[in-house]
Amino acid sequence: xxxxxxxxxxxxxxxxxxxxxxxxxxxxxxxxxxxxxxxxxxxxxxxxxxxxxxxxxxxxxxxxxxxxxxxxxxxxxxxxxxxxxxxxxxxxxxxxxxxxxxxxxxxxxxxxxxxxxxxxxxxxxxxxxxxxxxxxxxxxxxxxxxxxxxxxxxxxxxxxxxxxxxxxxxxxxxxxxxxxxxxxxxxxxxxxxxxxxxxxxxxxxxxxxxxxxxxxxxxxxxxxxxxxxxxxxxxxxxxxxxxxxxxxxxxxxxxxxxxxxxxxxxxxxxxxxxxxxxxxxxxxxxxxxxxxxxxxxxxxxxxxxxxxxxxxxxxxxxxxxxxxxxxxxxxxxxxxxxxxxx
Amino acid sequence: xxxxxxxxxxxxxxxxxxxxxxxxxxxxxxxxxxxxxxxxxxxxxxxxxxxxxxxxxxxxxxxxxxxxxxxxxxxxxxxxxxxxxxxxxxxxxxxxxxxxxxxxxxxxxxxxxxxxxxxxxxxxxxxxxxxxxxxxxxxxxxxxxxxxxxxxxxxxxxxxxxxxxxxxxxxxxxxxxxxxxxxxxxxxxxxxxxxxxxxxxxxxxxxxxxxxxxxxxxxxxxxxxxxxxxxxxxxxxxxxxxxxxxxxxxxxxxxxxxxxxxxxxxxxxxxxxxxxxxxxxxxxxxxxxxxxxxxxx
Numbered sequence: 001x002x003x004x005x006x007x008x009x010x011x012x013x014x015x016x017x018x019x020x021x022x023x024x025x026x027x028x029x030x031x032x033x034x035x036x037x038x039x040x041x042x043x044x045x046x047x048x049x050x051x052x053x054x055x056x057x058x059x060x061x062x063x064x065x066x067x068x069x070x071x072x073x074x075x076x077x078x079x080x081x082x083x084x085x086x087x088x089x090x091x092x093x094x095x096x097x098x099x100x101x102x103x104x105x106x107x108x109x110x111x112x113x114x115x116x117x118x119x120x121x122x123x124x125x126x127x128x129x130x131x132x133x134x135x136x137x138x139x140x141x142x143x144x145x146x147x148x149x150x151x152x153x154x155x156x157x158x159x160x161x162x163x164x165x166x167x168x169x170x171x172x173x174x175x176x177x178x179x180x181x182x183x184x185x186x187x188x189x190x191x192x193x194x195x196x197x198x199x200x201x202x203x204x205x206x207x208x209x210x211x212x213x214x215x216x217x218x219x220x221x222x223x224x225x226x227x228x229x230x231x232x233x234x235x236x237x238x239x240x241x242x243x244x245x246x247x248x249x250x251x252x253x254x255x256x257x258x259x260x261x262x263x264x265x266x267x268x269x270x271x272x273x274x275x276x277x278x279x280x281x282x283x284x285x286x287x288x289x290x291x292x293x294x295x296x297x298x299x300x301x302x303x304x305x306x307x308x309x310x311x312x313x314x315x316x317x318x319x320x321x322x323x324x325x326x327x328x329x330x331x332x333x334x335x336x337x338x339x340x341x342x
Numbered sequence: 343x344x345x346x347x348x349x350x351x352x353x354x355x356x357x358x359x360x361x362x363x364x365x366x367x368x369x370x371x372x373x374x375x376x377x378x379x380x381x382x383x384x385x386x387x388x389x390x391x392x393x394x395x396x397x398x399x400x401x402x403x404x405x406x407x408x409x410x411x412x413x414x415x416x417x418x419x420x421x422x423x424x425x426x427x428x429x430x431x432x433x434x435x436x437x438x439x440x441x442x443x444x445x446x447x448x449x450x451x452x453x454x455x456x457x458x459x460x461x462x463x464x465x466x467x468x469x470x471x472x473x474x475x476x477x478x479x480x481x482x483x484x485x486x487x488x489x490x491x492x493x494x495x496x497x498x499x500x501x502x503x504x505x506x507x508x509x510x511x512x513x514x515x516x517x518x519x520x521x522x523x524x525x526x527x528x529x530x531x532x533x534x535x536x537x538x539x540x541x542x543x544x545x546x547x548x549x550x551x552x553x554x555x556x557x558x559x560x561x562x563x564x565x566x567x568x569x570x571x572x573x574x575x576x577x578x579x580x581x582x583x584x585x586x587x588x589x590x591x592x593x594x595x596x597x598x599x600x601x602x603x604x605x606x607x608x609x610x611x612x613x614x615x616x617x618x619x620x621x622x623x624x625x626x627x628x629x630x631x632x633x634x635x636x637x638x639x
Binding site for chain 2: 022026074076126130132133135136137139140141142143144147148150151154155268271272275307308310311312313314315316317318320321324325327328329332
């Protein structure tokens with residue numbers, strides 16, 4: 001029997017329980033809060049639409065992080081890489097000649113991905129060739145990228161006619177098609193397709209094996225002829241590229257312009273999604289939609305019960321920590337039983 | 343630009359650098375102990391944030407007294423450090439993932455509590471906080487500076503320090519010598535938590551207020567300073583001063599309204615951090631069992 005999903009479910013329960021305690025502590029009924037959370041995130045069609053809108057960038061970014069985390073390359077810089085994607089995509093969208101969306105949209109997604117990959121590759125190269133800890137550099141890159149976007153929207157890329165620090169609106173022929181009257185757009189099926197592709201890469205190609213080999217034991221991987229440094233660099237670039245594409249999708253599907261706070265924390269929530277989904281595309285799909293629903297529901301909770309929505313961050317952390325503890329207990333339990341059935 | 347290098351401005355800049363460096367230094371000293379014993383705290387940022395909120399709330403509700411703020415930030419840091427130590431040292435969970443998750447949780451919890459408790463008013467609530475001792479140096483400076491020679495002496499000149507260093511390099515040898523490895527590591531991890539908590543408290547008490555995510559990546563700058571210093575107390579001091587000065591310079595330049603966009607100036611400490619790590623010429627070696635859990639046989 002596979003125990004992984006059970007441990008995840010149990011950890012989910014523990015995370016919810018402790019978050020309920022915190023909500024109780026500030027004097028709000030946890031039952032009412034939980035009901036509002038679920039209704040806000042999954043209650044009706046418009047709630048689902050919002051949830052899937054939020055899930056879109058999460059799935060894209062977390063899909064990229066799966067690759068990096070499998071190789072035990074800790075890319076914490078998705079937030080900055082999303083920013084890079086939004087900047088590149090907006091700039092090209094504002095400066096390219098008119099053409100049908102069938103050409104322009106893929107091109108703009110590509111530019112976003114390229115920018116994200118470039119930013120990710122800097123940290124990747126520093127790790128691979130100079131041994132610099134990527135956790136530190138990717139976090140620092142986040143702040144550099146966030147401030148860079150702040151500068152661009154107040155300076156060079158600001159719309160001179162606008163009142164807010166934002167760029168001009170991108171032309172209508174570059175937008176991602178909308179899927180209904182709500183905000184949900186073609187980015188969501190795109191994210192699903194990306195996860196599908198990732199699944200194939202992981203299970204059917206040598207790359208998936210290479211990433212895991214480098215993650216499990218880089219020295220053994222090197223002896224087996226895997227170029228470890230190049231692999232690290234490539235997973236850094238791939239995870240950055242996915243984040244960059246997510247940034248481009250946000251511009252072309254939701255915001256239609258460059259502004260600050262486009263990402264509002266997707267880069268960090270995606271880390272929780274990838275960890276909770278155990279770096280597996282199917283797990284990421286469920287975890288991404290669930291955490292997106294929590295986020296949407298939490299906004300509802302803040303409006304109705306004035307429970308600050310940041311409680312969701314706390315909830316995510318508790319869930320991840322519980323999964324981590326559960327995994328450790330399981331592996332130890334199997335060890336003492338002399339190798340269980342896994 | 344000329345007036346930047348005049349005497350009083352330069353002294354002011356150095357003082358600001360020292361003041362901004364001292365919370366970093368406190369936290370880095372704790373993390374130095376922890377890493378020397380083999381425990382990597384990626385969650386430093388979280389300790390700092392929890393300490394900042396606890397320090398602010400302690401001073402706010404404790405009759406506007408600095409000592410109440412410092413005590414509660416130390417308490418919060420100690421609890422956080424013990425919790426993470428329990429997870430990482432006793433359970434042996436992955437230290438990197440635990441730290442990442444902890445940071446997220448600390449950000450969520452502090453924002454949640456602050457918004458729920460205090461953010462109703464129009465103006466953000468303030469405390470009196472630190473009073474300047476000399477120029478704008480406050481209590482955090484001597485506190486932090488004291489830790490450096492003490493740490494150096496304890497780590498390099500006492501049996502206790504030897505046990506800590508050995509726990510990070512060769513835990514089996516420590517166990518063979520009859521010293522339990524895990525309590526040593528837990529103690530060092532809680533020390534990192536406590537000192538980082540106090541450091542966060544100092545940040546809040548010198549700013550005199552708390553804002554969401556006010557540490558803004560400083561926990562990672564501390565990690566960078568520990569790596570950059572090659573795990574040596576004196577060079578940790580140098581590393582933290584470098585980052586403090588960069589931050590002070592950046593703030594000064596903003597105040598002088600130099601013709602550089604403020605966002606570019608604000609990038610300065612972060613960019614510097616990447617740069618010094620990339621240019622680290624002398625190869626120093628991390629404790630060989632850093633972030634490797636120890637299982638007593």
